[in-house]
Amino acid sequence: MAYNAYVAAGGHSAYATTPYARIRSLYIICGSGLNAPSQKAAEERAMKSCESARSHYKVITGAGCEVAASK
Incomplete structure (x- = not known):
């Protein structure tokens, strides 16, 4: 949902996410x-x-958030 909002936005926008590793990450x-x-x-x-x-969700992942896309 957040990525779709990023794509649809017309102005300066960015999308950040936690890294995903299929073996370790479930979400x-x-x-x-x-x-x-x-x-x-x-x-x-x-x-x-x-x-x-x-x-908020008390999620502990291997790494923090990072900017995945920016325009």
Whole structure:
């Protein structure tokens, strides 16, 4: 859902996710920053959204969030 919103957004937007390894990961956590004033701001919003979701769901993965796509 977050990725589809990222693709549909017209302005500066970014999509962040936790790394996925089929052997170790049963799920991924993601977040997006849409229509921000700059690409950097969009990336910061996406990272904050992803980290917030990890905290909310108390998910412990091998690595933290990373920006997967940005425009």
